[in-house]
Each structure stands twice: as C-alpha cells, then as structure tokens.
Amino acid sequence: MAKVEIDKKSGYCFGVTRAIKKAEEELKKGTPLYCLGYIVHNALEVERLTKLGLITIDMEQFKQLKNARVLLRAHGEPPSTYEIAKQNNIELIDASCPVVLTLQNRIKKKDKETNDSTQTVIYGKKGHAEVVGLVGQTNDRAIVIEDIDELDKLDYTKDIHLFSQTTKPLDGFREISTEIESRMQKSAQFKSYDTICRQxxxxxPNLQEFAKKHDIVFFVAGKKSSNGKVLFEVCKKSNPNSYFISNPKEVDISLVKENISIGICGATSTPKWQMEEVEKIIKSSKPNLYLDNSETF
Ligand code: SF4
Incomplete structure (x- = not known):
C-alpha cells in the first residue's frame, strides 16, 4: 500500500487568507470589483475569483479608471497608488497585509529620520509588488539588492540601513547583513532590520521535516510565486525527489509506485483546494495502491 499526506501547515498565510476573504465578501455586493495586479501568484486561484467577477487590472489600466472600486492585494502599494485613487474617485478596498503595512511605515519613518547620504537598502526582488511598495516609502531612493553579488553598488563610507522583503530567506538576509557589516568603513554606521515574515x-523547519519523511514530494505553487520558489528549494534540499507543480494536472503519475509515501505541500499562496486536488488525482489514478486517507501517519 502507498500512503499520501497533505502538509497541514502548508497553504495560505494570514495575509493572503485575509485578502481572498475580502475579495469574496466584496464580490457578493454585486458591483464591479477590480484588483490591482493578480490577487495571489497562483493562476488557478485567480481564475476561480475571475469567474466570481473579479477583474484584474495593471497599473496603466488603474490610472485610466474613474469612479470604481479597486481591491489592493496583500503585497501593499506605494503612496502614489493612493494618490491616483484619490484623484480618480476610486474607492480602495485595502487588503494590504498588516505585516507589510507595518514594514512600509517602519521604512518611511527611518528614511525620514536619516540624512540624505544614508542608504536605505532592501533585500528583495526588483519589480516585485511588495518591493515596489517598500521603495515607494522612500520616494524611490531605496536601493534594492537581490543577492550578495550586488553589494558592490553600495557606498561603505556612508551609513546603511538594511531591510528585507517579507518573503526572502532568512539565511540569505543574514549572509548579506554579515557581508555589509564586514565592508563598512569606520566613519559609517550600519543597521540591519530583520523584517522577514515568520509566516x-x-x-x-516544518517543511524540511515533512519533505524528509516522504519518499516523494509534490510541491504545489504558482510559477510566479517568490515564496513558492524559496519554499520549494527548502523541500528539494531535504528531499531530492521533490517535484514542483503549478497545476494539479501536472502530477506525474508514473512516479507513484506501490509502498511509497507521498507528501503534498505548497507555498503561502497555495490554496488548500489545490493540494486536495493533487491528492484526489493521485488516488483516483491508482486507487488500488492507497489506504483510505492519511490516517496511517
Ligand atoms: S507572507 Fe507574511 S507579510 Fe506576506 S502576506 Fe503573508 S502574512 Fe503578510
């Protein structure tokens, strides 16, 4: 008999759950609801909400919109978005994650307190919606660093304040922080703020443990999910037989053999229903291999 288990700790984080719930509530009101950017980096979930009436628009379309209702997703937005909304009589349904809003305020406050020569540095992905929102708090002065190779662009004779995008890996942040510290000149100060979301x-650690206890792992996440990429790497390191799938239909059934245990997990942007779908596909493809559900664990 084979076994299959869905990781109970995988799936939406608090911020994404909140944004999806807000969208569903607002959609029930019946008037058109726009969303600035994809509500979550998960194509199938976006498709589900589109069917319920959510209209996804980009920044250019947002600028043209007037007298409408627009939902802001969990990633947060720069001040310029709120300005445009005000000018165009747009009602904002702000589903920015409170953790991101706190980080935005922190960056804004620090940036205001410091002098012009202080470099505000954000460890994050250039162009990622959350990072755009964070950089916006500094009038676009902040410098975005994606990895340690980019540290040459900083001036170590001047003060540096380092922050992180909420979904970056902790070890990457620590490595960058240590490297910057080692390069600082005596005349300048370095402050590092670990702003990685604990969600x-x-x-x-949970994923490492989960991945290790199974023979193979199917990791479900949207192709564009930063967090999905980070967490999949964690899985893969703990269990080389880990497979990334962005759609339950991508499950390679030939990998499912007798007497193996299969783990199904995902990112903070992966809805539970997609992991359940994977389980269903596996079980229905090879019904004679499975005990009925994961009670065996
Ligand atoms: S990962 Fe953290 S900061 Fe980002 S949306 Fe989820 S709860 Fe909010």
Whole structure:
C-alpha cells in the first residue's frame, strides 16, 4: 500500500487568507470589483475569483479608471497608488497585509529620520509588488539588492540601513547583513532590520521535516510565486525527489509506485483546494495502491 499526506501547515498565510476573504465578501455586493495586479501568484486561484467577477487590472489600466472600486492585494502599494485613487474617485478596498503595512511605515519613518547620504537598502526582488511598495516609502531612493553579488553598488563610507522583503530567506538576509557589516568603513554606521515574515520563515523547519519523511514530494505553487520558489528549494534540499507543480494536472503519475509515501505541500499562496486536488488525482489514478486517507501517519 502507498500512503499520501497533505502538509497541514502548508497553504495560505494570514495575509493572503485575509485578502481572498475580502475579495469574496466584496464580490457578493454585486458591483464591479477590480484588483490591482493578480490577487495571489497562483493562476488557478485567480481564475476561480475571475469567474466570481473579479477583474484584474495593471497599473496603466488603474490610472485610466474613474469612479470604481479597486481591491489592493496583500503585497501593499506605494503612496502614489493612493494618490491616483484619490484623484480618480476610486474607492480602495485595502487588503494590504498588516505585516507589510507595518514594514512600509517602519521604512518611511527611518528614511525620514536619516540624512540624505544614508542608504536605505532592501533585500528583495526588483519589480516585485511588495518591493515596489517598500521603495515607494522612500520616494524611490531605496536601493534594492537581490543577492550578495550586488553589494558592490553600495557606498561603505556612508551609513546603511538594511531591510528585507517579507518573503526572502532568512539565511540569505543574514549572509548579506554579515557581508555589509564586514565592508563598512569606520566613519559609517550600519543597521540591519530583520523584517522577514515568520509566516514564511517558520515554515522552513516544518517543511524540511515533512519533505524528509516522504519518499516523494509534490510541491504545489504558482510559477510566479517568490515564496513558492524559496519554499520549494527548502523541500528539494531535504528531499531530492521533490517535484514542483503549478497545476494539479501536472502530477506525474508514473512516479507513484506501490509502498511509497507521498507528501503534498505548497507555498503561502497555495490554496488548500489545490493540494486536495493533487491528492484526489493521485488516488483516483491508482486507487488500488492507497489506504483510505492519511490516517496511517
Ligand atoms: S507572507 Fe507574511 S507579510 Fe506576506 S502576506 Fe503573508 S502574512 Fe503578510
């Protein structure tokens, strides 16, 4: 008999759950609801909400919109978005995650307190919606660093304040922080603020354990999910037989053999229903291989 288990700790984080719930509530009101950018980096979930009436628009379309209702997703937005909404009589349904809003305020406050020569540095992905929102708090002065190779662009004779995008890996942040510290000149000060969201980083030890206890792992996440990429790497390191799938239909059934245990897990942007779908596909493809559900664990 084979076994299959869905990781109970995988799936939406608090911020994404909140944004999806807000969208569903607002959609029930019946008037058109726009969403600035994809509500979550998960194509199938976006498709589900589109069917319920959610209209996804990009920044250019947002600028043209007037007298409408627009939902802001969990990633948060820069001040310029709120300005445009005000000018165009747009009602904002702000589903920015409170953790991101706190980080935005922190960056804004620090940036205001410091002098012009202080470099505000954000460890994050250039162009990622959350990072755009964070950089916006500094009038676009902040410098975005994606990895340690980019540290040459900083001036170590001047003060540096380092922050992180909420979904970056903790070890990457620590490595960058240590490297910057070692390069600082005596005349300048370095401050490092670990602003990584524990909703993500706390999943790492759990995922490592989960991946190790199964023969193969199917990791479900949207192709564009940053957090999905980070957490999949964690899985893969713990269990080389880990497979990334962005749609339950991508499950390679030939990998499912007798007497193996299969783990199904995902990112903070992966809805539970997609992991359940994977389980269903596996079980229905090879029904004679499975005990009925994961009670055997
Ligand atoms: S990962 Fe953390 S900061 Fe990002 S949306 Fe989820 S709860 Fe909010």
């Amino acid at each position: 993500v980083s706390n999943r790492v």
